[in-house]
Amino acid sequence: MLTHLCPSSRPATTSTVSQSSGQEILANQRLHRPISPHLSIYRPQITWYGSALNRITGATLSSGIYLFGAAYLVAPLFGWHLESASLAASFAAWPIVAKVLFKGAVAFPFTYHGLNGIRHLVWDTGASLTNKQVIYTGWTVVGLSVVSALGLTFL
Numbered sequence: 277m278l279t280h281l282c283p284s285s286r287p288a289t290t291s292t293v294s295q296s297s298g299q300e301i302l303a304n305q306r307l308h309r310p311i312s313p314h315l316s317i318y319r320p321q322i323t324w325y326g327s328a329l330n331r332i333t334g335a336t337l338s339s340g341i342y343l344f345g346a347a348y349l350v351a352p353l354f355g356w357h358l359e360s361a362s363l364a365a366s367f368a369a370w371p372i373v374a375k376v377l378f379k380g381a382v383a384f385p386f387t388y389h390g391l392n393g394i395r396h397l398v399w400d401t402g403a404s405l406t407n408k409q410v411i412y413t414g415w416t417v418v419g420l421s422v423v424s425a426l427g428l429t430f431l
Contacts, residue, residue, distance in 0.1 A: 322414035330392045333385035340382075376429055383428035388421035 293301070344358075351358045367375065395413050398404055404413055 322411055322418075326392065326414045326417070329388060333389040333392075336385045337389060379431075380425060380429040384421060384425040387424040387428065388417065391417045391421055391424075 347356065348358050350356075367378075370378070395404075395417050398413075404410065
């Protein structure tokens with residue numbers, strides 16, 4: 277009855293093979309499978325770097341906040357002074373180079389992650405989603421982040 281509906285079908289045939297023979301057949305089939313193109317053939321784009329940088333800056337900022345929060349909670353147990361006045365006084369004692377490096381290391385992730393978050397909120401409205409707009413807004417976020425991070429660093 278099935279052959280009447282689909283004349284090109286044929287009954288399935290099965291045969292019993294040994295374990296080693298089955299493994300050999302499987303290995304041979306794997307050799308002839310098509311493979312997906314590897315990442316190395318693609319040209320990196322701002323969207324790749326932007327996505328990675330957004331994740332890295334988010335992880336950096338949240339890790340810093342969690343570490344400081346945990347340290348602040350256990351500070352009385354260890355006799356640490358993490359009050360604002362103590363932190364400000366110790367930061368004021370740092371050399372100027374250390375201050376600039378620290379402020380820059382905090383300012384860039386903060387500005388990039390914040391501005392890229394705004395970019396994603398704009399995308400949530402359905403705006404700026406063409407390839408050209410995504411590339412333009414990606415470079416805009418990078419540029420604005422660098423400028424604003426420099427501004428915050430030397431403030």
